[in-house]
Amino acid sequence: MGKGRTEAFSDGVFSIAITLLILEIKVPPFLGQSNRELAWALLSLWPSFFAFVGSFATILVLWINHHGLFTLAEHATPKCLFANGFLPLLVIFLPFPTALLARHLTGPGANTAAVVYCGTYVLTNISYYLLLSAVASPQSIRKDIDSALVQRIRITYMFGSLIYIAATIVAWFHAFAGVLICSLPWLLWTHLSYSNKAGQK
Amino acid sequence: MGKGRTEAFSDGVFSIAITLLILEIKVPPFLGQSNRELAWALLSLWPSFFAFVGSFATILVLWINHHGLFTLAEHATPKCLFANGFLPLLVIFLPFPTALLARHLTGPGANTAAVVYCGTYVLTNISYYLLLSAVASPQSIRKDIDSALVQRIRITYMFGSLIYIAATIVAWFHAFAGVLICSLPWLLWTHLSYSNKAGQK
Amino acid sequence: MGKGRTEAFSDGVFSIAITLLILEIKVPPFLGQSNRELAWALLSLWPSFFAFVGSFATILVLWINHHGLFTLAEHATPKCLFANGFLPLLVIFLPFPTALLARHLTGPGANTAAVVYCGTYVLTNISYYLLLSAVASPQSIRKDIDSALVQRIRITYMFGSLIYIAATIVAWFHAFAGVLICSLPWLLWTHLSYSNKAGQK
Amino acid sequence: MGKGRTEAFSDGVFSIAITLLILEIKVPPFLGQSNRELAWALLSLWPSFFAFVGSFATILVLWINHHGLFTLAEHATPKCLFANGFLPLLVIFLPFPTALLARHLTGPGANTAAVVYCGTYVLTNISYYLLLSAVASPQSIRKDIDSALVQRIRITYMFGSLIYIAATIVAWFHAFAGVLICSLPWLLWTHLSYSNKAGQK
Numbered sequence: 001m002g003k004g005r006t007e008a009f010s011d012g013v014f015s016i017a018i019t020l021l022i023l024e025i026k027v028p029p030f031l032g033q034s035n036r037e038l039a040w041a042l043l044s045l046w047p048s049f050f051a052f053v054g055s056f057a058t059i060l061v062l063w064i065n066h067h068g069l070f071t072l073a074e075h076a077t078p079k080c081l082f083a084n085g086f087l088p089l090l091v092i093f094l095p096f097p098t099a100l101l102a103r104h105l106t107g108p109g110a111n112t113a114a115v116v117y118c119g120t121y122v123l124t125n126i127s128y129y130l131l132l133s134a135v136a137s138p139q140s141i142r143k144d145i146d147s148a149l150v151q152r153i154r155i156t157y158m159f160g161s162l163i164y165i166a167a168t169i170v171a172w173f174h175a176f177a178g179v180l181i182c183s184l185p186w187l188l189w190t191h192l193s194y195s196n197k198a199g200q201k
Numbered sequence: 202m203g204k205g206r207t208e209a210f211s212d213g214v215f216s217i218a219i220t221l222l223i224l225e226i227k228v229p230p231f232l233g234q235s236n237r238e239l240a241w242a243l244l245s246l247w248p249s250f251f252a253f254v255g256s257f258a259t260i261l262v263l264w265i266n267h268h269g270l271f272t273l274a275e276h277a278t279p280k281c282l283f284a285n286g287f288l289p290l291l292v293i294f295l296p297f298p299t300a301l302l303a304r305h306l307t308g309p310g311a312n313t314a315a316v317v318y319c320g321t322y323v324l325t326n327i328s329y330y331l332l333l334s335a336v337a338s339p340q341s342i343r344k345d346i347d348s349a350l351v352q353r354i355r356i357t358y359m360f361g362s363l364i365y366i367a368a369t370i371v372a373w374f375h376a377f378a379g380v381l382i383c384s385l386p387w388l389l390w391t392h393l394s395y396s397n398k399a400g401q402k
Numbered sequence: 403m404g405k406g407r408t409e410a411f412s413d414g415v416f417s418i419a420i421t422l423l424i425l426e427i428k429v430p431p432f433l434g435q436s437n438r439e440l441a442w443a444l445l446s447l448w449p450s451f452f453a454f455v456g457s458f459a460t461i462l463v464l465w466i467n468h469h470g471l472f473t474l475a476e477h478a479t480p481k482c483l484f485a486n487g488f489l490p491l492l493v494i495f496l497p498f499p500t501a502l503l504a505r506h507l508t509g510p511g512a513n514t515a516a517v518v519y520c521g522t523y524v525l526t527n528i529s530y531y532l533l534l535s536a537v538a539s540p541q542s543i544r545k546d547i548d549s550a551l552v553q554r555i556r557i558t559y560m561f562g563s564l565i566y567i568a569a570t571i572v573a574w575f576h577a578f579a580g581v582l583i584c585s586l587p588w589l590l591w592t593h594l595s596y597s598n599k600a601g602q603k
Numbered sequence: 604m605g606k607g608r609t610e611a612f613s614d615g616v617f618s619i620a621i622t623l624l625i626l627e628i629k630v631p632p633f634l635g636q637s638n639r640e641l642a643w644a645l646l647s648l649w650p651s652f653f654a655f656v657g658s659f660a661t662i663l664v665l666w667i668n669h670h671g672l673f674t675l676a677e678h679a680t681p682k683c684l685f686a687n688g689f690l691p692l693l694v695i696f697l698p699f700p701t702a703l704l705a706r707h708l709t710g711p712g713a714n715t716a717a718v719v720y721c722g723t724y725v726l727t728n729i730s731y732y733l734l735l736s737a738v739a740s741p742q743s744i745r746k747d748i749d750s751a752l753v754q755r756i757r758i759t760y761m762f763g764s765l766i767y768i769a770a771t772i773v774a775w776f777h778a779f780a781g782v783l784i785c786s787l788p789w790l791l792w793t794h795l796s797y798s799n800k801a802g803q804k
Binding site: 206207209210211212213214217218221224279282283286289290293294296297300301304305308309310311312313314317 | 409410413414416417418420421423424425427429430431432434435436437438439440441444454455458459462465466469472592
Binding site: 410411413419484487490491494495497498501502505509510511512513514518 | 610611614615617618619621622624625626628630631632633635636637638639640641642645655656659660663666667670673793
């Protein structure tokens with residue numbers, strides 16, 4: 001069983017989820033605003049723009065890692081298909097906690113919003129972990145992939161999980177600090193290599 | 202005529218249908234809620250989350266079976282293209298009865314909602330049956346596919362149909378029991394193998 | 403220049419346009435309806451269901467013909483890319499005249515709605531004609547394609563155009579008759595073969 | 604690392620962004636309009652239709668250039684993946700300034716709207732420039748691509764940038780003139796060739 005359609009389905013979900021983000025930003029209606037008023041109206045949309053760019057970057061990085069993870073696989077086993085299903089569920093869901101956070105971070109419900117936000121990343125990380133396990137099974141993985149490479153990716157994922165869990169706990173007491181910690185693993189995901197030799201990728 | 206574009210079109214429909222599900226869940230607007238109030242507002246969205254995860258899992262399982270079914274085909278005949286068109290119609294439609302059920306299952310209109318819900322699965326099952334017939338025709342099927350395998354899949358589909366029809370009838374009298382029966386064939390669809398040897402897949 | 407991405411882009415547009423159709427159908431809100439009331443509420447949605455199934459079938463048939471037309475091409479020339487751009491514009495637009503017709507066919511503005519509806523099919527047909535011209539150019543077409551086949555497809559398209567133009571004129575005087583004539587070419591599009599030998603396809 | 608999935612992800616984003624445009628156009632509700640009234644209601648939607656066709660053509664031309672640019676690449680390096688991520692962000696965003704312009708071009712806030720509109724094209728152009736740099740790196744580019752070709756594309760992009768920056772500045776003083784200048788580079792993008800020999804493409 002090839003992995004082409006699994007990738008196509010995932011690519012579809014990633015690209016749609018990323019595109020739907022724009023639906024959250026509403027064009028200011030025409031009310032006879034002057035240049036200055038319209039500029040202010042646009043600037044006051046900044047939390048929407050911020051959530052848009054943030055969600056976009058997050059889904060893009062998730063996609064790049066998904067792409068890397070699937071280069072390890074030779075075949076898409078049924079186990080991969082189901083593990084791969086859990087991840088899109090979270091990708092599709094991601095704009096929800098992001099919008100929740102954008103609306104409530106400066107209000108009295110900030111902790112709840114931040115815990116939901118950080119908790120979603122814990123789940124997302126778990127879904128990558130499950131997918132890695134499915135991809136790394138002997139029925140699925142490419143023959144030329146080093147077990148040391150799989151081990152290195154697994155440890156990176158575990159390390160990311162720990163940070164996300166810490167962020168969720170911190171967010172319970174201090175919303176902003178939790179969200180900040182939650183953004184740290186980005187350094188992991190943008191630098192993680194999915195090839196045997198680090199320089200080759 | 203290759204089957205690449207038929208799969209691409211189907212993958213597109215499946216991935217979009219699955220992504221649109223999130224549009225049903227609305228982020229609670231900012232009203233100065235406290236942490237506790239926001240948590241309650243989120244928890245009270247549970248029927249939406251439930252319908253979201255349920256629809257998601259359903260479409261994912263349909264996609265995995267669609268994927269399996271198409272591994273049997275060598276060519277996409279015009280008959281396949283039309284048979285394959287009926288299935289996306291139902292995939293796209295699925296969120297409608299699911300949302301209907303989520304809203305009305307606890308109200309006085311539960312039976313109507315449950316009959317529509319179960320009846321949609323009867324139609325979905327018929328569309329898989331039609332697609333199997335198109336794929337299993339001599340012009341379309343791969344040379345190395347056993348007729349015993351096709352027969353086994355066909356019987357599984359028929360068995361699923363019987364359960365769905367029973368569920369629809371039961372739902373007329375007892376909504377909740379009908380929906381429960383309707384979820385039984387999941388065991389069939391997640392375990393159905395589309396390869397000659399059960400262990401190989 | 404291969405034709406893979408042109409097909410992928412088109413498949414994306416077709417599958418998204420077909421999936422967005424469901425957004426037009428709204429789930430009846432919960433108002434404590436009884437089984438009978440809910441059934442009536444669902445039945446009263448029939449124009450939406452009708453427009454949904456109609457638009458779906460139309461886009462599916464357009465896609466199948468697009469699929470057939472592209473099997474003739476060896477390369478996607480820049481001319482193909484631009485010609486192919488006009489068609490998605492109309493595919494995306496199609497739900498608009500369909501919804502317009504569904505809402506106004508039984509009212510006093512029926513003729514306007516029917517003329518817009520039939521006129522859209524004239525434009526769609528022209529876009530297929532342009533795409534055929536681009537695909538049939540010597541830089542683009544497969545070496546083994548008979549010029550007689552291209553000629554046969556071209557005549558079928560012309561014949562379809564004449565029917566659509568007639569339908570648009572008739573719709574100006576009698577809305578329902580125009581729409582009826584507009585549905586006749588379906589017999590052409592579902593039976594048109596894009597291979598040298600009719601039986602082979 | 605192949606470039607197939609990068610293209611698939613991009614194609615998904617382009618085709619979804621282009622399809623979502625139709626959501627901006629609302630079907631006139633049924634209010635018992637006569638033929639004449641309905642025709643007027645449709646004609647009064649012209650700014651929406653104009654923005655729809657304009658955004659559509661823009662995204663199509665961007666896609667055709669993206670397609671051309673990727674024919675130069677042999678491999679999708681991680682650098683390409685990130686550079687390629689910035690472009691979809693802008694493609695998804697494009698309908699926003701277009702709708703803003705359509706609503707405010709004839710009002711007192713025209714300059715603000717026009718500056719945002721033209722400024723978006725400056726950013727889009729920069730994103731193509733970044734993508735070209737990523738694609739043209741020795742790790743990514745096809746062996747048979749002339750450095751003269753890359754140089755020619757780079758100069759065209761730079762020339763386009765200058766026009767867009769000029770348009771943004773002009774729009775600050777005269778909205779309409781800025782938008783007009785902003786549409787000039789279309790001649791560049793529709794005629795730019797991405798192959799070694801101009802006639803071959």
